[in-house]
Amino acid sequence: MIQLDDLDRAILKLLKQDARLTISELAERLNRPESTIHFRIKKLIEKGVIDRYTIILGEPLKPKSVVAVYIETEIPVIEDFLEKYINHITKTLSMLPNVLAVAKSGRNGIMALIGGETEEQIEKFVDDTIRTLPSLRRVEVFPFTSIVKGKDVIGFLVDV
Amino acid sequence: MIQLDDLDRAILKLLKQDARLTISELAERLNRPESTIHFRIKKLIEKGVIDRYTIILGEPLKPKSVVAVYIETEIPVIEDFLEKYINHITKTLSMLPNVLAVAKSGRNGIMALIGGETEEQIEKFVDDTIRTLPSLRRVEVFPFTSIVKGKDVIGFLVDV
DNA sequence: TATGAAAGACATCATGT
DNA sequence: ACATGATGTCTTTCATA
Numbered sequence: 001m002i003q004l005d006d007l008d009r010a011i012l013k014l015l016k017q018d019a020r021l022t023i024s025e026l027a028e029r030l031n032r033p034e035s036t037i038h039f040r041i042k043k044l045i046e047k048g049v050i051d052r053y054t055i056i057l058g059e060p061l062k063p064k065s066v067v068a069v070y071i072e073t074e075i076p077v078i079e080d081f082l083e084k085y086i087n088h089i090t091k092t093l094s095m096l097p098n099v100l101a102v103a104k105s106g107r108n109g110i111m112a113l114i115g116g117e118t119e120e121q122i123e124k125f126v127d128d129t130i131r132t133l134p135s136l137r138r139v140e141v142f143p144f145t146s147i148v149k150g151k152d153v154i155g156f157l158v159d160v
Numbered sequence: 161m162i163q164l165d166d167l168d169r170a171i172l173k174l175l176k177q178d179a180r181l182t183i184s185e186l187a188e189r190l191n192r193p194e195s196t197i198h199f200r201i202k203k204l205i206e207k208g209v210i211d212r213y214t215i216i217l218g219e220p221l222k223p224k225s226v227v228a229v230y231i232e233t234e235i236p237v238i239e240d241f242l243e244k245y246i247n248h249i250t251k252t253l254s255m256l257p258n259v260l261a262v263a264k265s266g267r268n269g270i271m272a273l274i275g276g277e278t279e280e281q282i283e284k285f286v287d288d289t290i291r292t293l294p295s296l297r298r299v300e301v302f303p304f305t306s307i308v309k310g311k312d313v314i315g316f317l318v319d320v
Numbered sequence: 321t322a323t324g325a326a327a328g329a330c331a332t333c334a335t336g337t
Numbered sequence: 338a339c340a341t342g343a344t345g346t347c348t349t350t351c352a353t354a
Contacts, residue, residue, distance in 0.1 A: 192322090
């Protein structure tokens with residue numbers, strides 16, 4: 001395991017909120033010398049605790065409407081088909097810009113996060129692109145009314 | 161709407177990959193003067209296209225196992241109860257550190273993303289914390305076998 | 321809006337406590 | 338873990354086109 005002390009955690013928390021905080025600003029807020037902050041961040045990156053820095057995109061680029069879709073295929077007699085078919089679907093979905101995220105679920109399930117201008121537009125996309133796939137035994141749409149925790153995950157995921 | 165040209169898009173794409181790229185590095189890669197890049201980024205922030213800068217946490221802090229859970233409540237006779245109850249559940253879940261994200265779905269549904277060390281541990285958490293809630297008519301767990309698109313959403317969501 | 325040049329701020333590193 | 342100082346790099350600003 002990895003062990004982080006309070007200072008590490010405080011640095012991570014501040015950088016999560018605003019990764020452009022300078023070392024001097026961090027040093028001031030946390031009442032530590034700049035050299036210490038610099039050293040800690042260097043270590044956090046080396047240890048892989050900080051994976052990378054990124055930007056979150058804002059309202060202008062975010063889809064107004066988001067749904068989760070669960071897809072489940074039939075289980076074929078030839079098991080080998082299953083994995084190949086699941087791979088095919090996930091890869092196809094992954095290439096589409098309005099598909100924000102895709103995960104395999106179990107052996108024959110897929111969960112996808114899909115964004116669009118309206119819920120109706122997304123429904124149409126699901127009808128045209130997903131429900132037309134062969135050998136599905138279930139397609140269920142979970143429309144997101146509001147995001148309570150992890151709100152800006154959409155701005156994180158959206159393609160530019 | 162907002163309109164972005166190729167340069168804007170190129171800047172956003174690079175910053176999404178690595179928000180620590182300096183203006184000079186961006187300028188070099190995109191064959192533009194530093195002042196231009198500086199100006200564009202300033203505008204992108206002003207327009208809200210760039211919402212904020214953040215860090216993605218790495219393996220040491222990421223849960224090894226992740227599931228999505230869909231929760232659906234009964235629809236009570238008194239409609240007002242419904243919203244209050246859904247709010248109560250979402251807020252309770254949001255406070256827990258292993259609950260990575262929570263969204264309301266429709267009027268009586270909740271979708272939550274939950275992380276843990278093993279799938280069994282998460283199952284136990286679902287049994288103890290969610291299935292014990294009153295007036296639920298459905299609790300379904302979708303274990304994530306692998307994430308195909310949006311892989312580092314977990315490192316983005318995880319609490320420090 | 322784009323650019324070039326200059327000024328100031330910052331990260332980084334070495335050294336020592 | 339912290340302090341200090343030296344160095345080079347980067348950001349930021351401003352005047353100009």
